[in-house]
Amino acid sequence: MILAKTGNEALAYAMKQINPDVVAAYPITPSTEIVQIFSTYVSDGEVDSEFVAVESEHSAMAACIGAAAAGCRVMTATASQGLALMHEMLFIAAGLRLPIVMSVASRSLSSPLNIHGDHSDSLASRDSGWLQFFCETVQEGYDTLIQAVKIAEKAYLPALVAIDGFILSHCQERIETLTDSEVRDFLGPFKPNYNLLDWHNPILVGPATLQDYYFEFKRGEIEGMNRAIEAIEAAQEEFGKRFGRWYQVIEEYRCDDAEAVLVLMGSACGTCRVAVDRLREKGMKVGMVKLRVFRPLVHSILKNCLRRFKSIGVLDRVDAVNSYGGPLFTEITSVLYDLPERPNVFSYVYGLGGREFTPEDAAGVLEAVLGGKKEELVTYIGVR
Amino acid sequence: MLKLADLTKNAELFSQGHRACAGCGEALAVRQILLAAQGIPVVTAMATGCLEIFSSIYPHSAWQVPMIHTAFETAASTAAGIETAYRFFRKTGKIKEEIRIIAFAGDGGTYDIGLQALSGALERRHRFLYVCTNNEAYMNTGIQRSSATPYGADTTTSPAGKVLPGKVQHRKNIMEIVIAHDVPYAAQTTIFFWRDLMSKVQKALATDGPTFLNVLVPCPLGWRHPSSETVKLSKLAADTCYWPIYEFENGQYKMNYKPQKRLPIEEFLKPQGRFRHLFQKTEGKEVISELQRYIDEQWQLLLKKEAAFAHREG
Numbered sequence: 001m002i003l004a005k006t007g008n009e010a011l012a013y014a015m016k017q018i019n020p021d022v023v024a025a026y027p028i029t030p031s032t033e034i035v036q037i038f039s040t041y042v043s044d045g046e047v048d049s050e051f052v053a054v055e056s057e058h059s060a061m062a063a064c065i066g067a068a069a070a071g072c073r074v075m076t077a078t079a080s081q082g083l084a085l086m087h088e089m090l091f092i093a094a095g096l097r098l099p100i101v102m103s104v105a106s107r108s109l110s111s112p113l114n115i116h117g118d119h120s121d122s123l124a125s126r127d128s129g130w131l132q133f134f135c136e137t138v139q140e141g142y143d144t145l146i147q148a149v150k151i152a153e154k155a156y157l158p159a160l161v162a163i164d165g166f167i168l169s170h171c172q173e174r175i176e177t178l179t180d181s182e183v184r185d186f187l188g189p190f191k192p193n194y195n196l197l198d199w200h201n202p203i204l205v206g207p208a209t210l211q212d213y214y215f216e217f218k219r220g221e222i223e224g225m226n227r228a229i230e231a232i233e234a235a236q237e238e239f240g241k242r243f244g245r246w247y248q249v250i251e252e253y254r255c256d257d258a259e260a261v262l263v264l265m266g267s268a269c270g271t272c273r274v275a276v277d278r279l280r281e282k283g284m285k286v287g288m289v290k291l292r293v294f295r296p297l298v299h300s301i302l303k304n305c306l307r308r309f310k311s312i313g314v315l316d317r318v319d320a321v322n323s324y325g326g327p328l329f330t331e332i333t334s335v336l337y338d339l340p341e342r343p344n345v346f347s348y349v350y351g352l353g354g355r356e357f358t359p360e361d362a363a364g365v366l367e368a369v370l371g372g373k374k375e376e377l378v379t380y381i382g383v384r
Numbered sequence: 385m386l387k388l389a390d391l392t393k394n395a396e397l398f399s400q401g402h403r404a405c406a407g408c409g410e411a412l413a414v415r416q417i418l419l420a421a422q423g424i425p426v427v428t429a430m431a432t433g434c435l436e437i438f439s440s441i442y443p444h445s446a447w448q449v450p451m452i453h454t455a456f457e458t459a460a461s462t463a464a465g466i467e468t469a470y471r472f473f474r475k476t477g478k479i480k481e482e483i484r485i486i487a488f489a490g491d492g493g494t495y496d497i498g499l500q501a502l503s504g505a506l507e508r509r510h511r512f513l514y515v516c517t518n519n520e521a522y523m524n525t526g527i528q529r530s531s532a533t534p535y536g537a538d539t540t541t542s543p544a545g546k547v548l549p550g551k552v553q554h555r556k557n558i559m560e561i562v563i564a565h566d567v568p569y570a571a572q573t574t575i576f577f578w579r580d581l582m583s584k585v586q587k588a589l590a591t592d593g594p595t596f597l598n599v600l601v602p603c604p605l606g607w608r609h610p611s612s613e614t615v616k617l618s619k620l621a622a623d624t625c626y627w628p629i630y631e632f633e634n635g636q637y638k639m640n641y642k643p644q645k646r647l648p649i650e651e652f653l654k655p656q657g658r659f660r661h662l663f664q665k666t667e668g669k670e671v672i673s674e675l676q677r678y679i680d681e682q683w684q685l686l687l688k689k690e691a692a693f694a695h696r697e698g
Contacts, residue, residue: 021469021472050471052464059458068465089455089458197466204447208442
């Protein structure tokens, strides 16, 4: 079906079709509508889900963990301060290997308070052990959320699917939806790897560990993340075969003979496509690499893709405050570090707090990257 | 009525071999609670704290029932998730039998850091029993004051010093906070009254809706009393009216234990190191008399509430 939906509407609609067993969530701008719309599905009996309108995001994630440990397919949604408040519980969800799936309408972090889109929230949760997907369009958000359920349940890791706050969450796009049965058949039933409610076989979930075991648990979790790429690629492949929409960990745009490329995540990829097209018309050899899967960071794929370019501009919609460049930049440079010949890599920070990022801005960056010279370590785009 | 002879036949769902201190009141409470929770399967959750540490250090577990630990402030919210999952599986027919959910947390996890999650879960009417095993301070991290710590107690963050006599505030009335959520059942007791505790557990588990149990559990380490005195102190707490044994059921208060001879608060304080300073300085007398005044006031208030409801009934 072809529908006009905002990002929030599309993700709520995907949730309806996924029909999770339990949803526990708390409203926060700009993701509120996801929860709000989903609760109307519950009220109208359009889903089987039990919905828990908790009293905070911290309790949202705690309740999600409880329900998932009790064998349920569980989803939630949040953003910004809400994700920050959940922070403690994110690590616990991942450590307990619970495939909870969460939508995030990306938003800046206070202070100062700002409700608009940047990647501060998800990136601050980078090391929590969650799979992280960043979407360029509403369509991609819808498709990715459905895929994320399958991926999380295969990798036994929780997954976060981010759409840029307001830019995607509140803007309407034409999307092609799947039918309920297509979604249901794609996902299949949830098979938990343990179930607290199986009282015939009592288990202890979340024990204390000392110096003698903690490291092994964490090592196992790390390995789970390392291997999650298999689940991701399998889900992308099956999704493509079934529905004709193909996704990859990274997408190259006009990169074939490119000398300079931009690497980035999220909705600004669309902006960069326009910039690339304009500069291509002028004969410049430029392109764009979109990173869709931020966790796991697939080093081999990134390295194989990026090694051939002369210059790379990495665009971060977040700053890591006195880190050596933005967070995506430092990851990209570390991926490229052991190459005998490395591209020049430059760090740009853009769009904090929803600051407009235009095709002209993107073209300016591309031209500078193509020129190959840069004075400052980090360039802040469009800041006064 | 519960009989010891019958209870000995019950399965020990909280098994021996855990790492609690000798004379730990909390371990006794949990054992008694699970001895009472027989017949209907229970699934449990607990907060970070002493209980979690002494019962669950991997690869050992004292739990013969399903148990989950997530974080310090999340006993109620995690239990809410489990209860929701249970309702989902009941609704969809995937679970046929009745299961009860019990959450355990200490006073830190209940009165302080977990209060919001508890309030939310009570308001949403999840059917679960929340047990606060209350030893009146953050014992697991080394005896720091909580909002359940009594006035005048010496803790590591309310130390008795040259100027201050230990904690300078009275404890929070968590029972009234819980009751203000219109719960169908809330009760307070302590381990000496094992029959009272166990019948309260059974009553709570049979009640539809959120229920609450505040159990005083003396802590030899934090209260600084000999391990052998734990149970005796829990009795003294009731005999001095320091710890009223009562319940709130369907809008009515009921005192379950009225000491025939009320003992002065000193009887409860004296055996405990956390109050020793009160007996060493002359200023301590004022603190003790303020504590006595507060306890008398609270006791009278409870009697009035009981009487008011009894009168209304009549």
